[in-house]
Amino acid sequence: MNKSEIVEILSCTDAGDFFKKADILRRSRLGNVVHLRALVEFSNFCKKQCLYCGINAKNTKVKRYRLSAQEIIKTAKYASETGFRTIVLQSGEDDFFDVKKMCLIIEKIKEFGVALTLSIGEKTKDEYREYKNAGADRYLLRIETTDEILYQKLHPNSDFKNRLKCLYNLKELGYELGSGIMTGLPGQTTDSIARDILFFKDIDVDMVGLGPFISHKDTKLRNFPDGSFELALRALAVTRLLMPDINIPATTAMETLLKDGRKIALKSGANVVMPNVTPAAAKGNYSIYPNKQGVDALDTVSLNKLKEEIASIGDSISEDSGTSIHYKK
Numbered sequence: 001m002n003k004s005e006i007v008e009i010l011s012c013t014d015a016g017d018f019f020k021k022a023d024i025l026r027r028s029r030l031g032n033v034v035h036l037r038a039l040v041e042f043s044n045f046c047k048k049q050c051l052y053c054g055i056n057a058k059n060t061k062v063k064r065y066r067l068s069a070q071e072i073i074k075t076a077k078y079a080s081e082t083g084f085r086t087i088v089l090q091s092g093e094d095d096f097f098d099v100k101k102m103c104l105i106i107e108k109i110k111e112f113g114v115a116l117t118l119s120i121g122e123k124t125k126d127e128y129r130e131y132k133n134a135g136a137d138r139y140l141l142r143i144e145t146t147d148e149i150l151y152q153k154l155h156p157n158s159d160f161k162n163r164l165k166c167l168y169n170l171k172e173l174g175y176e177l178g179s180g181i182m183t184g185l186p187g188q189t190t191d192s193i194a195r196d197i198l199f200f201k202d203i204d205v206d207m208v209g210l211g212p213f214i215s216h217k218d219t220k221l222r223n224f225p226d227g228s229f230e231l232a233l234r235a236l237a238v239t240r241l242l243m244p245d246i247n248i249p250a251t252t253a254m255e256t257l258l259k260d261g262r263k264i265a266l267k268s269g270a271n272v273v274m275p276n277v278t279p280a281a282a283k284g285n286y287s288i289y290p291n292k293q294g295v296d297a298l299d300t301v302s303l304n305k306l307k308e309e310i311a312s313i314g315d316s317i318s319e320d321s322g323t324s325i326h327y328k329k
């Protein structure tokens with residue numbers, strides 16, 4: 001698929017056939033299997049000023065929290081005992097967690113025999129190397145948009161070139177690499193989304209997370225409309241069609257925008273769900289956008305509902321850690 005073919009899918013009147021094709025392709029290449037990742041949102045402190053994000057440094061209304069190293073490790077232990085084979089540690093860009101603290105947490109969590117993904121933002125190559133040496137397997141860093149001008153508008157104290165460099169560094173260090181975008185950002189075009197998707201193929205990612213932009217009232221983008229569910233779903237299906245063997249999550253943002261959004265995404269090319277295991281006292285404050293509708297993995301009813309949902313579309317839950325079959329060490 002070239003750029004104009006992708007744009008055509010993103011903007012045609014009915015993309016139903018593409019959703020079906022993406023579903024068939026996912027099932028034929030990756031099986032009728034969904035991988036679960038236990039997500040620990042361990043700090044909402046952030047030094048960045050991303051215009052769209054509810055936990056950006058400038059938002060004084062958000063209640064800031066940090067889990068202690070012990071709490072993070074205990075939460076990961078609990079998740080591994082509950083059956084999760086992958087733990088994802090995510091946070092704002094919080095320098096309180098320096099390399100030494102992170103490496104200790106990583107080493108302890110790796111003792112539970114799980115795969116470990118980090119999503120803690122832009123760091124130096126040396127820092128990424130130290131996390132890798134400590135045992136981190138995967139890294140998730142969305143490029144957010146490959147349109148450099150748009151990127152700079154949305155990220156006042158960030159540098160697009162540095163974000164790119166981070167992705168290349170992570171790749172070089174042998175991480176299983178995840179990236180992604182938000183769709184429906186103010187000023188974004190379908191042409192730009194098509195270029196984003198081609199970029200993911202070009203840098204040879206192992207995972208792509210796509211979600212609609214959701215407007216947050218305490219951010220500078222408060223007056224802009226949410227992205228559409230349909231556009232996010234189309235971008236997801238195209239990503240699957242272009243990259244048949246990577247992992248693609250049905251993101252929380254998709255479930256937030258539309259009831260059953262996660263199920264629809266799983267039937268249109270996605271193969272991963274990330275239930276949230278963050279302790280209840282902290283959870284509500286990781287408010288990157290309003291009404292976040294994730295699966296609460298600490299709530300048995302919510303987790304069982306997810307299991308039923310997955311069974312209802314003919315899938316089972318994977319029992320392994322779900323390393324992307326695309327990933328080459």
Ligand code: SAM
Pocket residue numbers: 052053054055090091092093119120121122140141142144181182211212213214215216253288289
């Ligand atoms: N700080 C890390 C980083 O920069 O990669 C990880 C945390 S960051 C909050 C996780 C993701 O949340 C971002 O990559 C962004 O795509 C998403 N996000 C933030 N605000 C959002 C919004 N208003 N709507 C949809 N997604 C949003």
